[in-house]
Amino acid sequence: MKHSKFSKPPLSKDEKEKKADAFINFSDQTKEVPRDKKTIKTQKEKMKPVFLRAPESLYQDIQEIIAITGLSMNSICLELLRPAIKKKLRDLKE
Numbered sequence: 001m002k003h004s005k006f007s008k009p010p011l012s013k014d015e016k017e018k019k020a021d022a023f024i025n026f027s028d029q030t031k032e033v034p035r036d037k038k039t040i041k042t043q044k045e046k047m048k049p050v051f052l053r054a055p056e057s058l059y060q061d062i063q064e065i066i067a068i069t070g071l072s073m074n075s076i077c078l079e080l081l082r083p084a085i086k087k088k089l090r091d092l093k094e
Contacts, residue, residue, distance in 0.1 A: 011019070065076050 062073060062076055065071070066073060069076070
């Protein structure tokens, strides 16, 4: 038997009204921003250059995307390759 993703009972009328009031009055509340905020440096992943041999038509298509979007070639290639690589790796692991 499948488990239902709805594990909580529906809200009562009073609970719905409380949530609606809290939502409406949210703009009235002012939050204090802490002034002693520490900046956290994120560590970058180690980079490794990858050289690909690709058809010239693919290169021209990427150049056209660069001209339209203004993004770098590296970011465009990563954006295009990453989902396909993740899917292929998932398929191979199964």
